[in-house]
Amino acid sequence: MNAIIHILQTQSNGILEALGQHISISLISLFIAAIIAIPLAIILMTHKRIAEIILQITSILQTIPSLALLGILIPFVGIGTIPSIIALVVYAVMPIFQNTYSGLTTIDPNLEEAAEAFGLSRTKKLIKFQLPLAMPMIISGIRIAMVMIIGTATLAALIGAGGLGTYILLGIETNNNALLLIGAILSAILTLIFSALINGISKLSLKKIGILFSVVVVLFGGFAGYRSFVKPTVNVTIAGKMGSEPQILINMYKELIEQDHPNMKVSLKPNFGGTSFLYKALESGSVDIYPEFTGTVLESLVKTNKNVSHNPEKTYQVAKDLLKKQANMEYLKPMQYQNGYDLAVKRSFAKKYNLKTISDLVRVEHRLHAGFDPDFYQQSDGYPGIKKAYGLDLASVKTMEPSIRYKAIANGKVNIVDGYTTDPEIQEYDLVALKDDKNHFPPYQGAPLMTEKFAMKHPEIKTTLNKLSGKITTADMQKMNYLVTVKHEKASKVAHDYLVSKKLLK
Structure with a gap:
């Protein structure tokens, strides 16, 4: 209350x-x-x-x-x-x-x-x-x-x-x-x-x-x-997927753009939903920019017959080239941290069955009841890929929104969930992220995505957003996610404090 x-x-x-x-x-x-x-x-x-x-x-x-x-x-x-x-x-x-x-x-x-x-x-x-x-x-x-x-x-x-x-x-x-x-x-x-x-x-x-x-x-x-x-004129519309991390990133984009270009007005559309919603909005021009991950690009947004490299630089370059060639999209330089997929179980469950890697799950697959994010459940680099790479067939799978799946495993409704390496809930709920011993998950580095048309019209925005290139470590993002998700601080404040601490804001 x-x-x-x-x-x-x-x-x-x-x-x-x-x-x-x-x-x-x-x-x-x-x-x-x-x-x-x-x-x-x-x-x-x-x-x-x-x-x-x-x-x-x-x-x-x-x-x-x-x-x-x-x-x-x-x-x-x-x-x-x-x-x-x-x-x-x-x-x-x-x-x-x-x-x-x-x-x-x-x-x-x-x-x-x-x-x-x-x-x-x-x-x-x-x-x-x-x-x-x-x-x-x-x-x-x-x-x-x-x-x-x-x-x-x-x-x-x-x-x-x-x-x-x-x-x-x-x-x-x-x-x-x-x-x-x-x-x-x-x-x-x-x-x-x-x-x-x-x-x-x-x-x-x-x-x-x-x-x-x-x-x-x-x-x-x-x-x-x-x-x-x-109503003031909005020059740039930036959207983000659901969750604390996209909210933090789009608030960073907004502050940097409005600082470098005071004549521009930025409108934010947080919690926009899944990848398909956002990408359609970007294609139609309803959204100008949103942060996307290299692994998601190669698995969901472009067509490629090549296996995804586990080298982050190569993965980004392939994603950038294919987006430009197939969809007339401009993919800016990525940040440092990787927000790759993982599979997590309770520490007590991992200790009971001696689970350290994803391969270990095969021994107890008949005991596994999963709660997966809808994107993870259907994307080829998610559950379908895991089944194929590890020969893993879980006893049951339910799809649910990201935060709900963590509550579900905490309450014992499921005993395995997908997650991301920067999720603060791993620490909060005392979970163990199992090692991807077959290197199935591709690199996931975030970077601003926009249409070529918008990029050509606003080259100054590209210059501004590239200030985040190579910035934000995994530890930085884990800490910021923790502040928003667990401590309930505003994403805008957390983003602002980070930019000030790195001297990216005056």
Whole structure:
């Protein structure tokens, strides 16, 4: 509780901004979904066959996982608010359409006949009694959609749209339950508040609802216009994958660029998700720079028939050349430390079965229940490669986010996890990183990745970011990760302190 109070006191501006983003995304999505679904249901109330087809289509759209839908949208509409709203509208249309259609088509036939006997036109019949009678069902659909939107909108943080999901993801990645609870509790409170408001709106007349709807649309439109007018121009957008280390690196990039080029404004998109999300965003121009590792480049981003060298310099040069040739990407000089994969078990487990190397795991593979990062589980240099190189076939494997897998092994839910050599959790949870005795894992050195087009346009940024070339040792990064993940210091502060200590910042 003390940690929550401390965060509320020290980060109130950021929390309010995230809350505002969440409300904005949610309401805009709800309005658009209602504008699409309600008129569509009215039009199709006398066309049962077409309505059933629409219901089937909207139901199928709801089965698409939200992360998959966001990934599909990135190449077409980029990152940020727009793809988030599109995804939320897709999910919200079905309950509103279904309830509106059901409400309009289940009215007592006797009332329909009475209306026709009085000679009411279709429009008057709709306004006078069909919509009022169907209103409880329509409001119920809107309420269901609202709850769904507020919950799903937390994932918008994965593509740089902000919102309360930023705190939930940050809490998960930095093992900070206070941040996680703040994001989750505020989301729940929002749901209750908006549910109550919608319930209150249901008691108003159609005329008052129309007026209220118009006022809200005008207010939101005016606010959005004002924000776009006063919002400072962003010259560079830098994103990072999930976790403390990418956050530290992108904050370093930001500080160095803004120091050397005061006329530039840098926007950060932390906790962006996995490699595929970020790379698509870079290709589409939604992101200008992000830190990537040499091993990941060769295993996931380029095509090569050659075996990956275990010489870091050769690995970097091959990755740089192939990125330039195959994808028109510019890969800057790498930092000193390597953040390679490892497999880790509890020290007590390693001692019990005398485990020192990955080869030793073959003796106890039937006892091994793994928790792996999604990237590690599917990349050829991850679990598939380990199975092939070591002939290792684990008893069971579950995929989970990085910080969760460490909690899982600490709580005994799994007994082996993948990790990185700079992870502070190895020390925190008293784990043993097993030796890669067959040298399966390739070198993993981090370096800024950008498109050739951006690099040619901004050669001065290349010069600035190359100041980090050969800097940051493994011990440096372990210490910084520990400060962010375990001590819960801000990534921006940790990055700033390092740059100052190395005299890279004035």
